[in-house]
Amino acid sequence: MSERNPLQIPECDVETDADGIHHLKHRSSQETATASTPEQAHVQGAILRSHAALTRELQIWTGDLP
Numbered sequence: 242m243s244e245r246n247p248l249q250i251p252e253c254d255v256e257t258d259a260d261g262i263h264h265l266k267h268r269s270s271q272e273t274a275t276a277s278t279p280e281q282a283h284v285q286g287a288i289l290r291s292h293a294a295l296t297r298e299l300q301i302w303t304g305d306l307p
Contacts (some may be wrong), residue, residue, distance in 0.1 A: 248279055250286035252293075267293055 248255045253265045263282040265274045270293040274285035 250283060250284055252290050253286045255282060255286075260305075265289060269293060 252268055256264050261276045267289040274287050275281040277284045
Protein backbone atom coordinates (compact mmCIF):
# COMPACT_ATOMS: atom_id res chain seq x y z
CA MET A 242 0.00 0.00 0.00
CA SER A 243 1.79 2.97 -1.27
CA GLU A 244 -0.08 6.16 -0.45
CA ARG A 245 -2.38 7.52 2.20
CA ASN A 246 -5.95 8.03 1.01
CA PRO A 247 -8.08 11.08 1.88
CA LEU A 248 -11.20 8.87 2.09
CA GLN A 249 -12.71 9.25 5.55
CA ILE A 250 -14.62 6.11 6.48
CA PRO A 251 -15.75 5.81 10.11
CA GLU A 252 -13.90 3.23 12.21
CA CYS A 253 -11.67 2.24 9.26
CA ASP A 254 -8.16 3.00 8.07
CA VAL A 255 -8.03 3.39 4.29
CA GLU A 256 -5.03 3.24 1.99
CA THR A 257 -4.91 3.26 -1.80
CA ASP A 258 -2.32 1.29 -3.72
CA ALA A 259 -0.63 2.30 -6.98
CA ASP A 260 -3.41 0.63 -9.01
CA GLY A 261 -6.11 2.71 -7.32
CA ILE A 262 -7.49 -0.12 -5.19
CA HIS A 263 -8.74 1.03 -1.77
CA HIS A 264 -7.72 -1.21 1.15
CA LEU A 265 -9.82 -0.86 4.29
CA LYS A 266 -9.05 -2.17 7.76
CA HIS A 267 -11.59 -1.95 10.58
CA ARG A 268 -9.76 -0.55 13.60
CA SER A 269 -11.21 -2.70 16.36
CA SER A 270 -11.85 -6.03 14.58
CA GLN A 271 -8.87 -5.83 12.18
CA GLU A 272 -11.12 -7.23 9.42
CA THR A 273 -10.13 -6.08 5.93
CA ALA A 274 -11.83 -5.36 2.62
CA THR A 275 -10.91 -3.96 -0.78
CA ALA A 276 -12.80 -1.73 -3.18
CA SER A 277 -12.12 -0.32 -6.62
CA THR A 278 -14.09 2.93 -6.24
CA PRO A 279 -14.69 5.39 -3.38
CA GLU A 280 -18.39 4.48 -3.41
CA GLN A 281 -17.59 0.79 -3.03
CA ALA A 282 -15.15 1.67 -0.24
CA HIS A 283 -17.94 3.39 1.71
CA VAL A 284 -20.19 0.34 1.25
CA GLN A 285 -17.40 -2.00 2.35
CA GLY A 286 -16.77 0.22 5.38
CA ALA A 287 -20.44 -0.05 6.36
CA ILE A 288 -20.25 -3.83 6.00
CA LEU A 289 -17.11 -4.00 8.16
CA ARG A 290 -18.74 -1.86 10.86
CA SER A 291 -21.94 -3.92 10.80
CA HIS A 292 -20.05 -7.19 10.93
CA ALA A 293 -17.96 -6.00 13.87
CA ALA A 294 -21.07 -4.88 15.76
CA LEU A 295 -22.97 -8.12 15.13
CA THR A 296 -20.13 -10.52 15.92
CA ARG A 297 -18.70 -8.95 19.04
CA GLU A 298 -18.97 -11.05 22.14
CA LEU A 299 -21.79 -10.03 24.44
CA GLN A 300 -20.88 -9.90 28.10
CA ILE A 301 -23.48 -11.31 30.44
CA TRP A 302 -23.02 -11.46 34.18
CA THR A 303 -25.21 -13.82 36.18
CA GLY A 304 -25.48 -11.23 38.92
CA ASP A 305 -27.53 -9.07 36.51
CA LEU A 306 -30.29 -11.68 36.19
CA PRO A 307 -33.35 -11.60 38.46
